[in-house]
Amino acid sequence: MSECVFCKIVAGELPSRNVYEDDELLAFHDIYPLAAVHLLIIPKTHIVSLAECTTKHQDLLGRMLLLAPRLAQTHGLESGFRTAINTGRGGGQTVFHLHINMFGGGERPAQG
């Protein structure tokens, strides 16, 4: 029903290598990794981008951010990692469902 790739992943209609899931959040490996470890943290509910968020999303956003260091611990990124939230076409966003990119373990050149 939804054309959103991430909503399809949440619904189990597309495969994903999940690393974390709870009632509100899902985290999985990016299918086109830009680093040795490239994880995506998304809300299960469809939110287009950070620009659509309001104060009602602040708990959800906090939970998304706090998940990153927890995932780092279980993915060999204890020495550190980089997070990026791309917002809008001008911000390099390519999937219009809010997500935190989490990079670590050495970056790879962008593919094609």
Ligand SMILES: [Zn+2]
């Ligand atoms: Zn979506």
